Amino acid sequence: MKCLLRVTVLSLCLTTILCSSLPHNKNPTVRGCDLRFQLTNIQTSGEPSHRLTFNDKRIKVSKIIYDDLSPVSDDWIRTKKNGKFGFIDLDEKEVMDFEFSFIGDFHEGYVVFREGDDRKDPRGFLNKNGDLLGGKYYDMTYNFQNGVAGVEINKKYGLIDRNGKIVVPIQYDFITGFFNGWAVFKREEHQGLINAKGQEKKFIHEKYDLRGYFYEGTIVFKHYQKMGIMDSNFNVIIPPIYEYLGNFKEGLVRFEQGKKWGFLDQNGKVVIEAKFDSEYDFSEGFASVTIGDKVGIINRNGEYLVEPKFSHISSFHEGLAVVEDGGKRGFIATNAEWVIPPLFEKLDQFKDGVFTFVIKDKWGFVNLRGCKNK
Known part of the structure; x- marks a missing residue:
């Protein structure tokens, strides 16, 4: 037309x-x-x-006057003024000062921020009162998910709770966020699942490399250059024959094979053929x-x-x-x-x-x- x-x-x-x-x-x-x-x-x-x-x-x-707005998070919206970030509420009232070179969005009552302009400057968590969680800074911080957040010190990772208490020691080479009560971890020669109490469920296999999150009861792993999926007991439910596998979402997982994409069900059956780019x-x-x-x-x-x-x-x-x-x-x-x-x-x-x-x-x-x- x-x-x-x-x-x-x-x-x-x-x-x-x-x-x-x-x-x-x-x-x-x-x-x-x-x-x-x-x-x-x-x-x-x-x-x-x-x-x-x-x-x-x-x-x-609202007025259409802002240089930047994030999606709403915990009833506040991150915005920008004079090159610095702060927050307004849904009545457009300024509720956190515009003094941050980097600050994220609120998750479960806390926001990740960086102290200073340099990307290597320390990071921490602030609540809506502007209080620094636990009075501590870290080399890197990650958003709260399901009551815990990842932190990094000297290239080692652990988890803290919303009181700032370390619930998983900062000693891991890799750790994901928590879903369904577990996170995937790697530490020296070990890998597996860990819960919020720090209890490990170790997985020993010289040729399987755990990847991604524990999601909908499953874990993605890599075997040489191919990917598969196992359950919470490390039993293989989808063999490592795919170039890429995501995590299960709503009972289906996306896969790549032959440079085309489709979807599998939880039995590994192709339910939507690989025809998408x-x-x-x-x-x-x-x-x-x-x-x-x-x-x-x-x-x-x-x-x-x-x-x-x-x-x-x-x-x-x-x-x-x-x-x-x-x-x-x-x-x-x-x-x-x-x-x-x-x-x-x-x-x-x-x-x-x-x-x-x-x-x-x-x-x-x-x-x-x-x-x-x-």
Whole structure:
């Protein structure tokens, strides 16, 4: 379809919808909120700005003025001012000073930060009061997952809890995050699983090298240049015949063979043949797949929800996926209909009822939490 763009608010929205190859829901709702909106230009004596307004007054939209915004984490959003990072809350109040050259997002009440501008400077964990966890710094720190976080000192790894107590000694050559109560570790000639009490379940095999996380009761391992999967007792359930294997997600695991990608079930049976040039893990019943340089979405039967013809599609999160169409991004629902058409230059995943976006190089965010119980 040939698009005739007119410079008005209404034609901007309609043109984007009509030019798309996906259907548009005329009455889109998420969490009971009406997602119909207007995007308006505000011309002042300086640079023009934009305002995003939803018909549903329960939806809160920030000012579109920020140089950078992260997805919401523990109700705060990391942003940037004068080259430094700090945090605002969902009312756009500054809640942590803009003094950090590097700081992550909050996970389980703590955020990883670096003391200083140099990448080699020590790192630690801060809570929302700005207190340094345990009063200690480390060479490297990793986000909290399931109550513990990885730390590194002198190229050795261990785990601490949310009180700053060392629960797994800092003596390992490698250790992952905890899932299903266990982490994969390597120490000198040993490898295996370790729990949060520091109890090891050792695995001895000269030719099998454990890889990745303990996830959905399984561990990926490497044998020479091929990969397989074993269970928590180190019994092989998928032989090492694949060039690459991910971790099981929603009962399926992606594999690479002959430079093509497909999916296996927990018995090692091919349930989606290897015909894709790349793919991502299943999330909420769907997976993004690529053929050539175009991305689509499949369901667990390998059927297309969206055929591969887009430049970018994210995984579904809270029922929405980011899709890029014509250089702009919007949200689709699991019926492959636009609920917010592609108008944004950048768009982060819908997380905890909030999403961040970019219009004309400036960031803003939308908060749908007021609709949660409607």
